[in-house]
Amino acid sequence: MKTNTGPETPATKFLRKHQVAYSSHLYAYEEHGGTKVSARALDVDEHQVVKTLVMEDESEKPLIVLMHGDCKVSTKELARQIGCKKVEPCKPEVANRHTGFLVGGTSPFGTKKAMPIYIERTILDLPLIYINGGRRGYLVGIDPQDLQRLLSPIVVQAVLK
16 A cells, blocks of 8 residues: 555545555645646646535435536536435535535545445546545545445436536
8 A cells, every 4th residue: 555645634544444545645725726726736637636525405414426626516417316306515614514624625535424425427437536635735646446445435427517
């Protein structure tokens, strides 16, 4: 298991505990910069950078959606596929409470509360993805098959075209 040294976070502890190889990538975090900034800093295609979005259904039950950095989630299509009336983003303080991570540093690994995780189908076709490592300005490079094995996300097709 090779890892570059990066910060110790609940996400990296989770990955190490499950013996998953990952690479660490620190970059200068920019408020509201999103995946455009991290992709540019890492010199990778923004499509390979996966954002971790904390949303909620009409009953305010939280869920996580993993989406390509250069794509938007069709909340209407997602709600239809998962059998909800509606899905919308959580307020930042609510997302923080559910995950234990600050918005901009949310990782699907090592969240405070277990939540259903949905992943855009095409992410699993990539050879390598970069996803938040549990801190602003910190991504981990990981094989999407490891992510699938660890988190058992529900595969959806919810890219906004």
